[in-house]
Amino acid sequence: MDAVKRYFRSPAAVAGLILLVIVIAMAISAGWFYPRDPLALAGRPLVWPFSNPRFLLGTDNSGRDIAAQIFYGARISLLIGGVATAIAILIGILVGAFAGYYGGWVDNVLMRITEAFQTLPNFVLLLVLVAVFGSTLTTVTIAVGVVSWPAPARLTRAEFLSLRNREFVQAGRTLGMKNIQLIFREILPNALPPVIVYASVVMAVAILLESALAFLRLSDPNVASWGNLIGLGRDVLRVQWYVSAIPGIAILVTVLAVSLVGQGLNDALNPRLKGR
Amino acid sequence: MRILSLAGRRLAASIPTLVLILIGVFLLLQFAPGDTVDAMMAQMGGGDAATAKELRKFYGLDLSIPAQLGNYLWRLVRLDLGFSSIYGKPVASVIIERLPPTILLMTASLSFAFFFGLLFGVIAARGVNRWPDTLISTLGLIFYATPSFWFGLMAIVVFSVYLQWLPPGGFEDIGTVRTGIWRMLDIASHLVLPTLTLGLIFLAIYLRIMRASMLEVLNLDYVRTARAKGLDETRVVTRHVLRNALLPMVTLIGLQAGTMLGGSVVVESVFSLPGLGRLAYESVVQRDLNTLLGIVFVSALLVISVNFVVDLIYARLDPRITAEG
Helix, strand or coil: CHHHHHHHHCHHHHHHHHHHHHHHHHHHHHHHHCCCCCCCCCCCCCCCCCCECCECCCECCCCCEHHHHHHHHHHHHHHHHHHHHHHHHHHHHHHHHHHHHHCHHHHHHHHHHHHHHHHCCHHHHHHHHHHHHCCCHHHHHHHHHHHCCHHHHHHHHHHHHHHCCCHHHHHHHHCCCCHHHHHHHHHHHHHHHHHHHHHHHHHHHHHHHHHHHHHCCCCCCCCCCHHHHHHHHHHHCCCCCHHHHHHHHHHHHHHHHHHHHHHHHHHHHCHHHCCC | CHHHHHHHHHHHHHHHHHHHHHHHHHHHHCCCCCCHHHHHHHHHCCCCHHHHHHHHHHCCCCCCHHHHHHHHHHHHHCCCCCEECCCCEEHHHHHHHHHHHHHHHHHHHHHHHHHHHHHHHHHHHHCCCCHHHHHHHHHHHHHHHCCHHHHHHHHHHHHHHHCCCCCCCCCCCCCCCCCHHHHHHHHHHHHHHHHHHHHHHHHHHHHHHHHHHHHHHHCCHHHHHHHHCCCCHHHHHHHHHHHHHHHHHHHHHHHHHHHHHHHHHHHHHHCCCCCHHHHHHHHHHCCCHHHHHHHHHHHHHHHHHHHHHHHHHHHHHCCHHHHHC
16 A cells, blocks of 8 residues: 555645546536536527626537536546547557567567557548548547557567566466466566556547547537537637637646546656656 | 668668558558549539449459559559549649648657757756756646647637737738748748647657656766766766767657657648648548548658658667667
């Protein structure tokens, strides 16, 4: 439990955790505060924030409540960020584990594929995937996950390379354990901590990728997402800039919270590297 | 010469990667709803099935997928990227027209991020855990979390709408004809906001890496020796620490080249710059798959060439690399 204590000793990590809890609370309570559809018309269009108590954060170009969209947007961002990260980490662990454990031609083939994914700009690949498979919530989430796995794969591979010839693995081998057992039961639990910490970086990037896609109107238009709202606000940017400004701050706070928590975890788990 | 042959070998090793990408994306695009002929028919305002069949035959789209792939790769060898039915021009010339703004934007953003990342990283590391460090590190975290397109929009609101210092978008002023130095200045003023927007997140990454790598190197024995022989702190940093601390920064340029190109898709759309990124976006919206595939090829090529240059710089900074190779 030293790690927990170390985590709570860092003010930045605690601040990140508080922000993250607030965003999660917004996502959970969205239906409670705003029982109506956030994309339904609520009042006059382009009401400035704080000018009407019914719409605390004002309304957008077509008269939809911005505050409601922010609350429901938290759901979408966390959902896409979380699921896409899980997909990326899962693929990354599988590829990295097999490449690092077997070495030789398996490693060669898998690393060539990883390299191909890294050479192609991930946002361009994302555009290709959306062009081919369309932009529903499901396809966008999977697409974001599919473009984000190379870095976790390389990290897992590096861990496996350093662990695969340790004594506990050799002992397992002498006991007659199969390769699959060695990979998933013996080596993986030891290789996992840095990969899990890295997941925070993947999640931060995933949220940013999705919001950029939504801003370009290439993500699902039928859900209340922060990126969609920024894209809408662009049409009235010159005067009613708050329509774009407010959801942007929401994205900033969420990504900041995720990165702070990730960094806090990293420092708590590797105290020797603190401050680097 | 040794450096060149080493980097050349790395370059040769990236050819299979390039082929892999092309095959992968080509096969992926086969799943796309509608093909070039459908897009053309839509442009012409519809047509009968016989015309569509004839056109498909003309473009070789009636062949089996492996045969089409073979044809495509063979045309690529001759640097023929196919024909864009939307722009009515060969894809290669469409892309070449759009390349200069993107290259300019990427070079400017990279220089901005690298220079200020280096500067702030050094300042932060020199005053580690004191207020300059805390301030710079906090700003770095915030920049890292800022969505670039949002920063761009807010910059337009502040600098173009309220202060009216800088143009809100476009590559140059098309209202007046300018030549020589005035044209350059005009383009430069149009590129200030896009450069800041694209460079911001990389600035955050570079300053973080620079700070970490400075802290690492500052603890090494040879730095203590340099201090012990009486060099002042500025000399120690500029002459001894910097060169070694720069290595991770240079590696990062290569790793981030793709991310930067991806980021320019968004930034070019915000500032309506007629660049490669905007072309990628337009070709997705207009279902111009030939152009999209061409962009994939060119962007992979760009990333590979950036990495080639990075290899050269790396070998120059650290002679040990060539000595062992």
